[in-house]
Amino acid sequence: MTTLPPWRPLLRGAREREGRSPAARWLQLATVAPDGTPRVRTLVFRGWADGGVLDLLTDGRSAKATELRQQPAVELCWLLPKARCQFRLRGQQLALPAGLEQQERQRHWQNLTPSGRALWGWPEPGAPMAAAVDFPTELNDEFQLPEQFQLLRITLEQVELLELRDHPHQRRRWRRAGGWSEERLNP
Template sequence: MVGLRHGAVIDLSGVAMALPLPPWRPLIRSAQQREGRSPAARWLQLATVALDGTPRVRTLVFRGWGGPDQLDLLTDSRSAKALELERQPAIEICWLMPKAKQQFRLRGVWQPSGVDAAPERQRHWQQLSPAGRALWAWPAPGRPWQPSDPFVEQLSAEAEIPEHFQLLRLQVERVEQLDLGQHPHLRQSWRRDEQWNALRLRP
């Protein structure tokens, strides 16, 4: 079988088949729909471990799904975050959607993007707004400010994709949901083994 993005595979006969979604995916989608156009539907927090062993947390933008259980983010490979992920690829995401009264925590491993990820990088690059693409034309983040630093405001989709435009794909291995809209609160987790096994927890 040959893998495709968005949860599809091609069998030996060349017929595309959809893979089943994990049980937690529809719950996230439903919570996003309840958030509407709120930034909370796309903004999430990424926890990493710094090179000195201390914790770090940052807000990133959800960029879609690379597969049934693969969550896509974008980052700058020149950033401290990228170095931290190379050293310690295990990460956790916390995604709070207040209107939906839902919190999701997704734990897994960062998958480095190789040469075969070029089409996916291209797809994400094209989906960015001109202002969003411009961020990757800025000087390396986290360095001392210089008055002469160039900060462009727009970048076209035809511009060459910078080498430091990095696809961050999380292979999800465990998910925990906290539903604050029920009494008592509903807390449940799923662990990725051969299939997704669910367990209800005390809130």
């Protein structure tokens, strides 16, 4: 069993303060487009693969999937308003061995509800909308794992926490290269 980095219990506690709010699972992913400009979108946190490695899911036909193939470095921002804090997670997408990737994709697919799977039955993201297009509301267990169902496994190299409760705000940073030791920063 991997020892948890010291920021993980802080993140768990902040997420728990959000209660049943869906926002506790939403984080923003920043990537770099082929023209060098930034792109940001919201994804759903799907779990931890290891102490400092998290899983997200996306449609492999999306622009973000193309961007990550060209530049795997990312930054994630996880704003937890009830806890009044923001986690900034920096890392990069991992390339997994084919067998492990298929196994993990299948595991995540099985963990989704039929309505959660529906997104991967929709037409290509960002493409022009056709007049007669089908947007299923559910994909049941008999539906095969779609090729476009992509796992984004992100290994984190640095985590910052900005706590907005007190005056002055508190800011801390942990780096994998430093053994996840805590460093206090000016807010």
